Amino acid sequence: MGANEKLIQSVESWRNIVEINAKNDTLNAFADAIVSSSPDIDKTSGWALGAAGAIAGLIITNIDKLAKFFDIAEIKILLVALIISILCGLAQKLLASLCAVHLKVKEVTSVKLKEILTVFESSESSITEMATEHKLDIVVEFDIEAVMQRFVEISPFYIKWLIKKESYKSMADPEYSPKKVLATFYRQNLWVFLQTISFVSFIMFSVLFL
Structure with missing residues (x-):
């Protein structure tokens, strides 16, 4: 293989890596943009969760008064609808927390790494310039994989096991991270939908039983 062919092969490999990274970064950006609405959904769900909890408490503490207007079976149905709504609200809140942690960790990591790499590149440039000027055999390297390995250590x-598991899946499938966070977000929406249906069912049953 000639020098020209080796150069072409190297450039093509570089191009392929750049294209793959650009596609993965864009996919992650789309996923993060969609998941960024998770806190707003959680806030709306939190209002319904608080209302359901307050109403359930009022029903339990005033069950003797409500017995004048509703049968015991009807009161049980109303409480079951509220309890289901509360449980769905709690389930979505757990998933909302996972989405929030994902976004926060990614944001902080991105900002901090940018600051660190800016300082490193500036220092690296100065050291390389001095080494070249004085003909010193000095190479400055930043091995981020070694840092990540130390972080795991x-x-x-139990965190080691989780990080290794997630890292293995991410290496096996570059789309694993956006797939996972999107699945979490859509499950959150499903629980919010079920929470809404249960709460609306409580209101409808209350009207029908009167």
């Missing part, structure tokens, strides 16, 4: 054992 200093983590608790």
Whole structure:
């Protein structure tokens, strides 16, 4: 293989890596943009969750008074509808927390790494310039994989297992991260939908039983 062919092969490999990274970064950006609405959905669900909890408490504390207007079976149905709504609200809140953690960690990591790399590149440039000027055999390298490996080592054992598991899946499938966070977000929406249906059912049953 000639020098020209080797150069073409190297450039093509570089091009392929750049294209793959651009596609993956764009996919992650789309996923994060959609998931960014998770806190707003959680806030709306939180209002319904609070209302359902307050109403359930009022029904339980005033069950003797409500017995004058509703049968015991009807009161049980109303409470079941509220309890289902509350459980769905709690389930969505857990998933909303996972989405919030994903976005926060990604945001902080991105900002911090940008600051670190800016300082490193500036220092690297100065050291390289001085080494070249004085003909010193000095190379400055930043091995982020070694840093990540050290991070895993200093983590608790159960976090080590989780990080290794997630890292393996991410390496096997570059789209694993956006797929996972989107699945979490859509499950959150499903629980919000079920929460809404249960709460609306409570209102409808209340009207029908009167």
